[in-house]
Amino acid sequence: MKRIITGLLLSCCTTYVHAQDLAGFRTSNYAGVNSVFYNPASIANSRYRFDVNVFAVNVGVSNNQLKYKLSDIGSSFNEDTLKNQLFGQNAGLTKALVNLGVHAPSVMFNVGKFSFAVTSRVRMVTNVTDLDGKLADKVINDFSNDPNLPYKIASDNNMRVSMNGWAEIGASVAREVLAVGPHHLKAGITLKYLAGAGNGTINIDKLHATLDVDQVKEDAYLTDAKGAIGMNFAGFSVSDFDVNDLTKFTGRGFGIDLGAVYEYRPGADQNYKYRVGLSLLDAGKIKYERDVTRSGTFAINIPAGQQFAFSNLDGVSLDNYKAELTKYPQYFQASKDNDRDKYSVSLPTTLRIDGDYHIHNAFYVNLDVQFALSSGKNKPYNAQYFNAFSITPRYDGKIFGFFLPISYNELSKLNAGASFRVGPLFVGSGSVLTALMGSSHQVDGFIGIHIGGLARKAAK
Numbered sequence: 001m002k003r004i005i006t007g008l009l010l011s012c013c014t015t016y017v018h019a020q021d022l023a024g025f026r027t028s029n030y031a032g033v034n035s036v037f038y039n040p041a042s043i044a045n046s047r048y049r050f051d052v053n054v055f056a057v058n059v060g061v062s063n064n065q066l067k068y069k070l071s072d073i074g075s076s077f078n079e080d081t082l083k084n085q086l087f088g089q090n091a092g093l094t095k096a097l098v099n100l101g102v103h104a105p106s107v108m109f110n111v112g113k114f115s116f117a118v119t120s121r122v123r124m125v126t127n128v129t130d131l132d133g134k135l136a137d138k139v140i141n142d143f144s145n146d147p148n149l150p151y152k153i154a155s156d157n158n159m160r161v162s163m164n165g166w167a168e169i170g171a172s173v174a175r176e177v178l179a180v181g182p183h184h185l186k187a188g189i190t191l192k193y194l195a196g197a198g199n200g201t202i203n204i205d206k207l208h209a210t211l212d213v214d215q216v217k218e219d220a221y222l223t224d225a226k227g228a229i230g231m232n233f234a235g236f237s238v239s240d241f242d243v244n245d246l247t248k249f250t251g252r253g254f255g256i257d258l259g260a261v262y263e264y265r266p267g268a269d270q271n272y273k274y275r276v277g278l279s280l281l282d283a284g285k286i287k288y289e290r291d292v293t294r295s296g297t298f299a300i301n302i303p304a305g306q307q308f309a310f311s312n313l314d315g316v317s318l319d320n321y322k323a324e325l326t327k328y329p330q331y332f333q334a335s336k337d338n339d340r341d342k343y344s345v346s347l348p349t350t351l352r353i354d355g356d357y358h359i360h361n362a363f364y365v366n367l368d369v370q371f372a373l374s375s376g377k378n379k380p381y382n383a384q385y386f387n388a389f390s391i392t393p394r395y396d397g398k399i400f401g402f403f404l405p406i407s408y409n410e411l412s413k414l415n416a417g418a419s420f421r422v423g424p425l426f427v428g429s430g431s432v433l434t435a436l437m438g439s440s441h442q443v444d445g446f447i448g449i450h451i452g453g454l455a456r457k458a459a460k
Contacts, residue, residue, distance in 0.1 A: 023430030024403025040188030051452030060444020098126030160203035196251025198235020234288035239317035255284025412441035
């Protein structure tokens, strides 16, 4: 069991990606078709007649326990460091987020007063929520001679690890809907077809138990335990996950993004002095055929004086936990809905508000606020993001742009990064400066290429 849990947790905790994709660059007036992912209205009356995203990827690490320094970033990812900081004796509730985004070929173009975009992305979101660090430490490490045993577990949280992967094809339309003097209003919508690669979730809810060791058998066990444990699977295998599994689709659904942008343009040159955007992103669900052979929920009831040995789960993969727990009905009572064969996973829905102020020439400053609207508290298989805000001063010229995103979020707290674009290339990080100057709970980076044709008389 130690090997299984260690592998699961460490594999999650070495691929965390923060939700703030394309930090800094996404605020640019020259982000092209990539801007539609953050507000579909942004492509209306844009800098470009057309724009093609060739490829872009955003990847990184984010959690609330482990810290990184750029000077020793390599050692931060060894197994001992991860286990000690994420699940050590002094660790509290561990939280983490995965949000890998691969922006595949996408195109934006104008037809009359309308702007259109056809986009494609592959995404992966993994959430680790309220995991008891001390409990994980007891399970992962050798504690046969631990003086702190027996260890009392009294958790009122729903500890959970969930993984979601899907691809999406989007069709967007936007236009300027109001122009009265210096006041301009744009609106846009994106409809998305969602192809689910899979969902895998394991959660332990409100566990109250005693963890101890049988010194004769040298075997850890649970006793006097109450709570619940659940597994939910569709599509890919969690125990034997391969990145190619993200191209094998087993679920389907639809999503929608909505956006509006107000611009105040007081001059004859149509340069905006300030801009305010509002967008609702990732509203939608993916429907899956639930793999009932792997999925199930069990009430835990191990009386005082009786023991459930962890060795019973040695060599058992997470995909086979349901079958194994079914062998012990005296301790794990199966839920009546374990044969339910369909369920829906919500996308990580967010509400975003951003304001952009034109200081002078090509100098701007942007304020962006993100509110997370989806939660996995009652449905642990749902994908979710965190509340966050950022301030990004930038130089945003036609050929060259430089961005300094400073952000704060509920998970990794304060971060500072840098990004730039030169011609078709854009590259950066939302946390590189924090990691360089000290330590950060987040390490991330992105790189991409897009090719566009500038409008002859685009609004500024």
